[in-house]
Amino acid sequence: MRIYDLIIIGGGPAGLTAGIYSMRARLDTLLIEKMVIGGQIITTEKIENYPGFPDGVSGVSLIQKMEEQAKIFGLNIESEEIKQLSKENNIFKLTGNQNTFFSKTIIIASGNYPVKLGIQGEEKFRGRGISYCATCDALFYKNKKVIVVGGGDAACEEGLYLTKFADKVYIVHRRDKLRAAKVLQERVFANSKIELLFDCVLERIEGTDFVEKAVIKNIKTKEEKAGNFCRRRCSKEKPASGIDRSRRRSNRSLYGRKIY
Amino acid sequence: MRIYDLIIIGGGPAGLTAGIYSMRARLDTLLIEKMVIGGQIITTEKIENYPGFPDGVSGVSLIQKMEEQAKIFGLNIESEEIKQLSKENNIFKLTGNQNTFFSKTIIIASGNYPVKLGIQGEEKFRGRGISYCATCDALFYKNKKVIVVGGGDAACEEGLYLTKFADKVYIVHRRDKLRAAKVLQERVFANSKIELLFDCVLERIEGTDFVEKAVIKNIKTKEEKAGNFCRRRCSKEKPASGIDRSRRRSNRSLYGRKIY
Numbered sequence: 001m002r003i004y005d006l007i008i009i010g011g012g013p014a015g016l017t018a019g020i021y022s023m024r025a026r027l028d029t030l031l032i033e034k035m036v037i038g039g040q041i042i043t044t045e046k047i048e049n050y051p052g053f054p055d056g057v058s059g060v061s062l063i064q065k066m067e068e069q070a071k072i073f074g075l076n077i078e079s080e081e082i083k084q085l086s087k088e089n090n091i092f093k094l095t096g097n098q099n100t101f102f103s104k105t106i107i108i109a110s111g112n113y114p115v116k117l118g119i120q121g122e123e124k125f126r127g128r129g130i131s132y133c134a135t136c137d138a139l140f141y142k143n144k145k146v147i148v149v150g151g152g153d154a155a156c157e158e159g160l161y162l163t164k165f166a167d168k169v170y171i172v173h174r175r176d177k178l179r180a181a182k183v184l185q186e187r188v189f190a191n192s193k194i195e196l197l198f199d200c201v202l203e204r205i206e207g208t209d210f211v212e213k214a215v216i217k218n219i220k221t222k223e224e225k226a227g228n229f230c231r232r233r234c235s236k237e238k239p240a241s242g243i244d245r246s247r248r249r250s251n252r253s254l255y256g257r258k259i260y
Numbered sequence: 261m262r263i264y265d266l267i268i269i270g271g272g273p274a275g276l277t278a279g280i281y282s283m284r285a286r287l288d289t290l291l292i293e294k295m296v297i298g299g300q301i302i303t304t305e306k307i308e309n310y311p312g313f314p315d316g317v318s319g320v321s322l323i324q325k326m327e328e329q330a331k332i333f334g335l336n337i338e339s340e341e342i343k344q345l346s347k348e349n350n351i352f353k354l355t356g357n358q359n360t361f362f363s364k365t366i367i368i369a370s371g372n373y374p375v376k377l378g379i380q381g382e383e384k385f386r387g388r389g390i391s392y393c394a395t396c397d398a399l400f401y402k403n404k405k406v407i408v409v410g411g412g413d414a415a416c417e418e419g420l421y422l423t424k425f426a427d428k429v430y431i432v433h434r435r436d437k438l439r440a441a442k443v444l445q446e447r448v449f450a451n452s453k454i455e456l457l458f459d460c461v462l463e464r465i466e467g468t469d470f471v472e473k474a475v476i477k478n479i480k481t482k483e484e485k486a487g488n489f490c491r492r493r494c495s496k497e498k499p500a501s502g503i504d505r506s507r508r509r510s511n512r513s514l515y516g517r518k519i520y
Contacts, residue, residue, distance in 0.1 A: 017311045024309055026442035049284055051277045052312060054328040068314040139284055164286040 003091055003102045004030050009082055010109035012039030016066040016075075018107045023073035030101065031070070032094070034081035038063035039111045043127050048139065117149060121205030129211025134158035138165045145227070147172055147214055149202050156180040156188050163193040172197045172216055263351055263362045264290050269342055270369035272299030276326040276335075278367045283333035290361065291330070292354070294341035298323035299371045303393040305421070377409065381465030389471025394418035398425045405487070407432055407474055409462050416444040423453040432457045432476055 006022050008015045011033030022029040036042065044059035053062070067077075080096040085106070087093070094101040114132035116122055122130060131137040138161060146166040148159040151173035157180075162169045171178075171188065176198045178185050188194055199220045206213040215226045266282050268275045271293030282289040296302070304319035313322075331337075340356040345366070347353070354361040374392035376382055382390060391397040398421060406426040408419040411433035417440075422429045431438075431448065436458045438445050448454055459480045466473040475486045 013311065020309055020311060024441060024443050026446065049280050050312065051273065051280060051326045051329065052310065052317070052322055054325050054332055057312075062312055065314050066311045069311065072314055135285070161285070 001102060003104060004028050005103070006030075006105045006107065007032060007092070007094060007101055007103035008107045008109060009094075010039065010111055011037040011067075011077060012109060012111050013041055013063065013066060014109035014111070015107070016063070016070045018109060019070040019075040020066070020073060023070065023075050029075060030103070031075055031077045032080050032082060032096070032101070033077060034079070037067050037077065040113075044136070045127055046140075047136075049136075117202060119202060119204050121207070121211075125205055125207060125211045128209065129207065130205065134161045138162050141166050143167050146170070147202060147216075149173075151175055151178045151180065153180045153184055156184040159194055160184070160187055160191060163191055166193070169194045170197055170216075171195070172200045172202055174199065174201050174219060261362055263364060264288050265363070266290075266365045266367065267292060267352070267354060267361055267363035268367045268369060269354075270299065270371055271297040271327075271337060272369060272371050273301055273323065273326060274371075275367070275369035276323070276330045278369060279330040279335040280326070280333060283330065283335050289335060290363070291335055291337045292340050292342060292356070292361070293337060294339070297327050297337065377462060379462060379464050381467070381471075385465055385467060385471045388469065389467065390465065394421045398422050401426050403427050406430070407462060407476075409433075411435055411438040411440065413440045413444055416440040416448050419454055420444070420447055420451060423451055426453070429454045430457055430476075431455070432460045432462055434459065434461050434479060 005027040006018075006029045008018050008022070008029065008031040011031055015031055015033070016037070019029060019031050038059065041047075041059035041063055046056045047053070047059060047062060048056045050057060050062060071077075078099075078101075080099055080101075082094045082096050082101075084095040085092060086095075090104075092103045092106050094103065094106070131140075135158075141162065142165045144166055145168045146162050147170045148155050148162065149172050151171070155171060155173070156178065159169050159171050169191075171194060173196065178188065178196075180188070188196070197216060200216050200218050203215040203217040203224060205211055206215070213226055215224055217224045265287035266278075266289045268278050268282070268289065268291040271291055275291055275293070276297070279289060279291050298319065301307075301319035301323050306316045306318060307313070307322060308316045310317060310322065327337075338359075338361075340359055340361075342354045342356050342361075344355040345352060346355075350364075352363045352366050354363065354366070391400075394417075401422065402425045404426055405428045406422050407430045408415050408422065409432050411431070415431060415433070416438065419429050419431050429451075431454060433456065438448065438456075440448070448456070457476060460476050460478050463475040463477040463484060465471055466475070473486050475484055477484045
């Protein structure tokens with residue numbers, strides 16, 4: 001039974017960075033990734049705000065560099081989904097779909113998934129006019145019309161942020177009032193670039209290679225409206241692993257979701 | 261009177277990164293650096309653990325990329341030393357040697373200075389056989405005997421680096437074991453040019469115009485040994501700005517001193 005010094009769960013930028021540091025510290029380390037190395041970052045076409053890349057870098061390219069770097073220091077990577085964690089005699093037991101692993105310490109760097117709306121066109125245009133993070137991508141929507149979906153703090157914050165870039169921001173919310181903090185609501189109402197569409201849902205997204213049209217439906221009148229847009233946003237995220245994360249912080253940190 | 265949204269004090273990796281993010285967030289930002297852009301990082305010949313550079317990157321090269329990136333987003337950089345901070349009517353006033361600046365917010369990213377040992381001869385021979393940076397000065401110590409003071413990552417890294425130039429490198433450490441990363445310790449132990457002097461301190465440095473003699477004391481046996489050396493190094497640091505930093509954390513982080 002091999003007991004590692006450290007097992008890292010998740011092969012995104014956070015996990016690979018942990019791997020680089022742990023291998024340089026000569027810890028016996030294993031990184032476990034259930035899908036492909038990279039995580040959400042590989043869906044990002046251009047990252048402009050990772051320091052050290054003046055011309056920007058694609059998510060795929062950046063993650064390849066990180067993986068190469070980690071492997072230079074000898075990091076081993078296994079493909080497996082961890083379903084359960086337990087601790088026996090001070091040793092962590094990680095139960096996967098096929099194998100069981102043991103380690104003295106664990107770093108969970110399994111990232112987040114954005115919660116999808118599940119509407120037509122959403123998968124197709126992800127990264128092509130649809131994004132899930134204003135801080136990351138707002139600059140790409142300069143002088144354009146943008147739809148933000150939601151009525152909570154995140155929707156209002158990101159909607160407000162987008163007004164620095166976009167010509168017009170529509171906040172589409174399925175209820176008849178916002179549920180964001182009052183201070184945010186006040187700012188939203190005071191911003192002439194924002195138009196609120198209450199009792200509305202985003203019905204589908206259309207286009208050829210990129211988003212060209214969005215269809216919004218009023219759920220009370222059943223009326224549909226179409227317009228030419230190039231972006232929409234869903235602010236919610238859920239953990240990317242199925243294991244217990246009750247003690248984890250959301251990794252909206254330098255190496256987490258918000259690198260872009 | 262121009263009031264900035266944000267003034268960043270310090271043009272190292274932390275300050276430039278803050279500049280990239282603030283400019284992308286459309287904040288009216290000014291970065292102020294008192295010396296050259298980069299700070300201590302420019303003294304680092306090879307950075308192996310900054311994610312995204314599998315072959316390593318020199319400090320100068322990395323900082324040039326970051327500066328270029330920040331300037332692409334329009335960051336303005338002023339050369340000035342800030343001597344005093346005050347706050348009037350919720351606006352920060354920054355008093356420099358020549359100019360005064362005003363800002364709604366401030367990020368202090370002013371880095372660190374090497375901490376002196378405070379021993380006899382240290383001030384007198386700084387730059388005359390005493391230096392604080394191997395990458396900068398190692399070439400001056402070709403075919404000589406060198407003392408490195410400390411037992412952490414920096415002491416080991418710089419000791420190892422010096423073996424490329426010096427005939428012999430003594431690492432003088434006041435404790436009975438190193439606290440550097442294991443990978444560095446292994447390299448140090450394997451290097452025949454390095455001799456470790458545990459439980460020892462550098463007592464004083466002597467000479468006329470240049471360092472001629474160093475006295476090392478064993479703190480357990482109280483025994484003193486003198487030898488002819490021409491260099492010593494202290495790995496500790498203190499804040500690089502004279503302004504109030506009581507609420508700052510030491511920036512021994514990714515973007516601080518410990519990038520190596």
